[in-house]
């Protein structure tokens with residue numbers, strides 16, 4: 151299986167290992183497999199009795215054809231072990247009749263990013279070997295909070311790599327900030343920037359596209375790679391949990407094979423929901439993909455009107471991992487739905503004009519699979535409270551945005567079949583807002599909120615989080631966004 155760029159100017163395909171090593175294609179596009187492999191009914195049914203790591207190895211092997219099954223199984227077993235994911239990797243819970251939740255936050259950093267970032271560093275290290283790469287890799291990450299911590303935890307002390315994370319100093323929750331600032335590991339660096347997530351992401355993208363800078367690093371035996379969801383190595387492990395959830399629902403007899411399952415995903419950079427779309431293209435009986443946004447509703451507008459306009463006010467919300475105006479992986483959807491040429495044209499327009507508008511027939515193709523809703527702050531808080539009171543599920547603010555979208559989708563389309571909502575973070579990661587949603591009062595100090603929430607609800611806090619709250623911050627530097635390149639260079643050449 152070869153990988154090609156969404157923009158079609160890199161005409162020669164590369165291996166999966168090469169795509170994972172590079173992160174971004176040479177023409178600025180994102181890597182995609184040349185074709186999407188399919189899963190037959192028999193193949194999916196054969197996954198039902200398997201464990202999560204076994205399911206993962208089967209699905210990854212369809213995409214990562216230059217990795218052996220043994221390599222993939224051994225990496226999946228190490229990544230999704232019972233010590234790392236407590237009690238298990240991607241359990242499905244029942245919310246009510248035909249309503250399910252896929253819980254992706256049982257890993258070491260309590261957000262769904264662990265699902266990819268526990269296995270990706272393993273795939274990455276193998277990729278370096280397979281490509282005969284002798285230089286050191288500097289993983290450069292822009293984060294709205296959850297990716298940063300998950301990437302730090304995944305790459306810390308991994309041989310042949312260093313990791314540097316930039317986060318918006320006022321754009322992440324206090325718990326997220328403490329998680330990153332207290333990161334241990336000899337090869338890690340964490341720096342706050344004055345700006346929002348898009349500033350951090352743009353800064354990182356600019357560093358990646360600077361060939362002179364790459365040359366300077368090369369002279370020092372270093373090259374750059376990404377752990378953001380623009381990297382195929384991030385995306386491909388996310389396909390697994392959609393297939394796994396379907397298998398689990400079949401296994402419990404909640405659905406019978408072939409029955410349609412709609413999924414609703416709290417969305418920011420469009421990576422998670424896009425992985426669900428690939429699962430659908432592979433043949434998994436997924437119906438609609440409901441794209442849930444917060445007040446930064448650029449995707450809701452896009453899915454309704456075909457116009458993507460990033461020139462709009464940016465809101466810092468209580469679901470900060472979705473506070474995004476430029477949704478990078480939407481590029482992959484444009485490519486799959488409309489082809490290279492259209493994708494390159496619209497991405498060019500987005501860069502030059504800050505917006506683009508699809509033709510009605512193009513939007514129609516996308517709307518066959520996707521529908522979008524957004525949830526404002528008050529509704530988000532009501533949903534946290536309502537869900538806790540009605541079903542005793544304590545959910546975080548991102549999950550609440552999605553559950554509220556799922557409700558509206560179900561009533562607007564009179565949906566009677568099964569709907570799976572993806573739950574992306576532990577409520578304890580956003581404890582202050584969850585506590586405020588339940589009680590009407592915000593804790594005076596955000597970092598006290600997890601204990602207060604535990605006291606209020608009796609729901610146990612994930613153990614890695616309670617440990618981190620007791621640790622002191624180590625990485626407290628804050629810089630201007632214009633200094634990101636300089637800062638990256640000095641870390642890259644530091645021995």
Ligand SMILES: *Cc1c(COP(=O)(O)O)cnc(C)c1O
Pocket residue numbers: 261262263296297379416417418419420421422423471472548574575
């Ligand atoms: C990253 C994140 C999202 C958004 O996922 P994308 O793949 O960027 O769309 C949603 N919720 C949480 C908790 C996240 O960490």
